[in-house]
């Protein structure tokens with residue numbers, strides 16, 4: 001049997017309200033609707049499916065104050081994290097949010113109505129007190145504090161919820177289990193004891209050894225229960241992590257491990273967060289919960305010290321585990337002993353034993369540079385997933401952006417560069433010549449500054465998307481304005497390397513060698529606002545390379561560009 005839910009009853013509001021779904025759907029259409037943020041959606045999903053049992057809605061002022069001050073709801077049940085719905089004055093006025101009113105809660109991603117909230121109260125929290133009591137300080141280097149002060153709105157709305165329909169997910173559906181589903185799963189498997197492991201990071205061999213040991217010590221099974229809602233800014237995206245967990249799962253002894261995803265919005269609240277995590281795992285049927293060193297820690301504070309002591313979280317969970325009815329398993333750091341080719345808990349290793357470790361920084365370095373990641377540290381199938389997510393420079397796209405006067409030779413350089421890159425292979429090469437873009441993307445645009453800027457921003461958008469997809473992009477518009485070129489760089493650099501090449505062939509030379517007679521027409525006033533004649537060209541301030549076709553030939557210029565690309569490892573073969 002799975003562990004009993006916190007408070008004895010699983011508050012599965014989806015199940016409770018399912019018989020009234022059509023009625024609630026119709027009612028929701030008639031009510032003012034509040035569009036929820038990503039964070040609200042995570043909280044809502046876990047209130048509606050019972051992950052936050054015994055909650056049946058967002059906290060009223062009475063519950064909020066009690067949780068902040070005493071780690072308990074007003075009725076005395078343990079609950080360490082405030083779960084609040086924040087709104088601003090305009091939303092209160094526009095939607096008529098007041099005690100007794102009903103509000104539809106809507107999904108920002110697809111506009112579906114998810115729940116109806118019956119407002120009990122609207123209150124203005126003391127955020128500084130909340131930060132200090134919940135997170136331990138008002139230092140906004142803490143992501144939870146930062147959210148509270150900079151993102152959360154001024155008022156909280158408390159009240160009970162009625163569930164209309166589930167949030168739609170499109171990724172890893174087979175791994176998304178509600179508490180009821182997970183409990184049924186454990187019961188089906190006959191699992192009596194389940195040790196839950198919380199994580200927001202990829203898992204390597206040390207984590208596998210640790211969880212297996214934890215399970216064996218309790219004669220239990222393991223639930224890998226990673227957070228796929230919101231984690232710490234800068235974390236590895238959940239898509240990659242879930243692929244890692246899936247790759248790791250077969251490495252557990254036969255039938256020992258299960259994997260389920262938790263759509264939680266973490267607050268990085270250390271001890272209080274650990275206790276909250278334990279409640280959530282109990283609601284999902286776990287009997288044991290692993291709490292490690294610096295559990296849900298947010299990192300360093302403004303004085304460069306950790307926000308929490310390394311074992312604060314363990315101490316708090318320990319204090320309440322009996323009352324809560326879920327047993328904490330302490331996470332001992334697992335260290336590799338090369339002479340025995342095995343992992344051991346840090347506190348059991350005899351002094352003087354040779355050990356090996358790879359730090360997070362070192363791992364990132366090895367992934368970036370393609371250096372070996374040994375099998376004692378991680379399984380090859382896990383490393384493969386991480387490598388796919390950290391392509392080496394030679395596997396990444398880039399953009400070469402040539403700017404210069406009409407007939408400066410930029411188009412010829414672009415074509416010769418295209419041939420050279422095609423010869424070497426490895427990536428698709430995409431050309432965005434000024435003329436092609438004007439014909440395919442910007443037919444309606446003229447040559448005012450506004451139109452030229454819009455033309456360049458379209459080129460930048462396409463170049464950026466192609467760069468993301470791994471192509472070598474060669475763009476060659478006149479692009480006479482610094483600002484537009486800078487924005488193009490910013491846009492592409494979100495996805496890969498950007499090289500600005502100033503084709504600085506002097507205007508006189510461009511004009512002298514113009515076989516198409518375009519400059520002559522511009523001089524004669526037949527073309528107005530022509531760059532170099534009666535419209536400005538701002539020379540780039542920080543080009544990556546300056547070339548000049550009056551002094552160099554196309555071949556030597558292309559060679560210079562190739563050297564530039566090589567210098568960044570983009571053309572490496574090995």
Ligand SMILES: Nc1ncnc2c1ncn2[C@@H]1O[C@H](COP(=O)(O)OS(=O)(=O)O)[C@@H](OP(=O)(O)O)[C@H]1O
Pocket residue numbers: 406407433434435438447451452453455456476477478479480518527528529530531535
């Ligand atoms: N007023 C004016 N100023 C500059 N250029 C003009 C103008 N009118 C037409 N053309 C022809 O349009 C081509 C340049 O367009 P671009 O898209 O590269 O210019 S920009 O980057 O948007 O400023 C370029 O053509 P190609 O040389 O065939 O590319 C110009 O000859």
